[in-house]
Amino acid sequence: MSSTLTDLFRCPIVQAPMAGGASCPPLAATVSDAGGLGFLAAGYKTADGMYEEIKHLRGLTGAPFGVNVFMPQTRHADRAAVDLYRSQLTGEANWYDTPLGDPETGWDDGYEAKLAILLDDPVPVVSFTFGCPPRMVFDRFHRAGTYTIVTVTTAEEARAAQWAGADAVCAQGIEAGGHQGTHKDDPATDGAGIGLLSLVVQVKDAVTLPIVAAGGLMRGSQAAAVLALGAEAAQFGTAFLVTDESAAPEPHKQAMTNPLFARTELTRAFSGRPARGLVNRFMREHGPYAPQAYPEVHHLTSPLRKAAAKAGDPQAMALWAGQGHRMARAMPAGRLVEVLAAETEAARAAMSLGSTA
Template structure:
C-alpha cells in the first residue's frame, strides 16, 4: 500500500466525482491515464450500476481510481412542505408535458449495498459526501487497503472526520459547483453567507487536523492549483473544469451553458434537489429557488422528471446546470489534454515564484501548520 494518497498518481490533480452522469468511466480513465486521479460518482446509482461502472473503468485503465458514495440522509418526517412545492411546480410539469416525480424514493442511496461491494472487491480510494461514516466503516476499508476521504465544509467537520478515522479530508469551499457537502443541512444558514471561501477554509482546516487535505472549489487554472498547494493542500480537486471535456457525461446543453454569455453567474439553491447546490442562474432557479423546501432527496425525486423533460426538449432553462464560480474559465478540450495544460500552468506559476515541481511538492504526510 502506498504511503500517501499522492503516491497513487503523478500529478496533484483530482477529477471531482460529479453525480448525475458527468463522472463516468470514460472521464475517470482519461484523467488517470494522463497522470491525474479520476473518480467515479456512485451517487444516484444502484449498487449494481456502480459495480458495472467499476468494471468498465478497470477495462479502460490499470491506474488507481476512486469511487464516491453519498451518505444516507434522514427520512423526511413531514412532507407537507414538499406537497406545497409540488403544487407550485404543477405549471412546470404541464409545460414540459410530464408528471412530477414520486417523492418516496430511497433516502439511503443504496449505501450499505455499495459498502459491501467495495469491501468485497476493493478499489484504491473511497470518498464520502453529505456526512461522515462510523469508525467501523473506516476500519473495514483500512483492512482491505482502501484510502478513505471525507468531504468537509467546516473545520469542525474535518476534525470529526479525523477522529472517526478518515485518511484524508477534501475541503470544499463555497465556490464549488454542485451540492455543498455539509454534514448537517441547516436551512437557517441559507442566504446568511455562512459558507467559507476555499482559501480561508483551507487555512482553518490545516490548523485543525493532522491528516492530508484535498482542496476543492472554483479551481479552473494551474495558478489556482499552485495557490492551494502553497496554502497546504496535498492535491487540488476540479469538477467544473472537467464538465466540458468530451469524456464528460454531462448533457451537451449543460456543457454549452457554462460559457454561454446568457448565464452570467451562479447561486446556491434548493430548487432542484432540496439541498443547497451551486448552479447557473436560469429561469427555474429564479422562479422556484426562493420557495424550495429543505427536503433532500424528496425534492430531487420530485423535480427529476421535469429536469429530464426539459433536457429532452432542449431547454436549458428548466435544467439543473451545476457549476462552480469559475465556470466562465471552462476550456473545451480532451480531459487528458486538460490535465497536461493544468500541469504546464502549475509549473509556470511555480517558476514565477522561483520554484520547480520537485522543490515545491507539498507536505503529503499531513500535520497542522
C-alpha cells in the same frame, strides 16, 4: 492501501466526482491515465449500476481511481412543505409533458449495498459526501486496502473525519459547483460557507490529514495557490464538465460559457439541499419556495430535469457550476490534465523564484 495521498497520482490534479451525469468511466479513466486521479460518482445510481461502471472503468485503465459515495440522509422533511412544492411544479410537469417524481423514493441511496460491493471488490479510493461514516467503516476499508477521503466544509467537520479514521479530507469551499457537502443541512447557514483559501488554512490548522482542495478551481495557478497553503492536491469539477469525455448533456456544457448565464447561485430549487448552479428560469421562479427536503425534492424534480435535457432546454436543467465557470476550456480530458499540471508547475516555480528574489 496507498501510504500517502500522493501515491495515487503523478500530478496533483483530481477530477471531481460529479453525480448526476458528468462523471463516467471514459472521463475517469482518461484523467487517471494522464496522471491525475479520476473519480466515479456512485450517487443517484443503484449498487448494480455503480458496480457496472467500476467494471467498465477497470477495463479502460489500470491506474488508480476513486468512487464517491453519498451518506444516507435522515428523514426530516416537512411532508406538507414537499406537497406544497409539488403543487407549485404542476405547471412545469404539464409544460414538459412528464409526471413529477416520487419524493419517497429513498433516503439511503443504496448506501449499505454499495459499501458491500466496494468492500468485496475493493477500489483504490473511496470518498464520502454529506457526512462522515463511523470508525468501523473506515477500519473495514483500511483492511481492504482502500484509501478513504471525506468531504468537509468546516474545520469542525475535518476534525470529526480525522477522529473517525479517514485517511484524508476534501476541503470544499463555497465557490464549488453542485451540492455543498455539509454534514448537517441547516437553512440558517445557507450561503454562509467559507471561501476555499480560508478553509484550506483552517482545516490545515485543525487536522494532520492530507487535504484535497476543491471549490471553483479552473486554472493551474489556482491549484498552485492551494498547494502553497498546504493542500496536497487540487480538485476540479466544472473544468472537467466541458471536456470531450464528460457525459454531461450538451446544453449543460454549452451553458458554461454562454453569456446568457452570467452568474451562479446556491439554490434548493432542484434537490432541496443547497447547490451552486447557473441561474436559470427554474432557479429564479422556484428557488425561493423550495423546502429543506433532500433528497425528496431531488426525486420530485428528477423527471422534469431529464425532460428538459432531452428537449435541449437549459432553463429547467440543474446547471451545476462553480464560480469560475466562464473560464471553462473545452478539450480532451487528458489534454486538460496536462495543461493544468503544466500551469501548476509554472506557477509554483514563479512563486519559488519570487520568494528567493
